[in-house]
Amino acid sequence: MKLFPDFETKKRFMKTGLPIILGIAWSPIIWMVVIATLGQGVFALTGSWLVTQVVVLVIVFLVVYVLLRVFMQIGNKFYGEGH
Numbered sequence: 001m002k003l004f005p006d007f008e009t010k011k012r013f014m015k016t017g018l019p020i021i022l023g024i025a026w027s028p029i030i031w032m033v034v035i036a037t038l039g040q041g042v043f044a045l046t047g048s049w050l051v052t053q054v055v056v057l058v059i060v061f062l063v064v065y066v067l068l069r070v071f072m073q074i075g076n077k078f079y080g081e082g083h
Contacts, residue, residue, distance in 0.1 A: 023064045
């Protein structure tokens with residue numbers, strides 16, 4: 001059974017769907033790194049774990065967004081319109 005019926009469908013998935021799946025998969029890992037490195041410092045500044053989690057969540061969304069943009073640019077080099 002073929003997952004993609006033709007090359008164009010595969011190319012569209014690689015350009016749009018794969019980076020989104022990658023971002024979802026890496027978000028918990030990035031969250032753990034950020035909470036381990038910045039969690040105690042942000043908690044010391046705010047005194048609230050709820051505020052700390054919100055700050056960490058915003059940082060994680062920003063990092064994932066930047067990484068997705070980079071991966072999409074790299075993907076366009078491999079699956080660009082000229083190929």
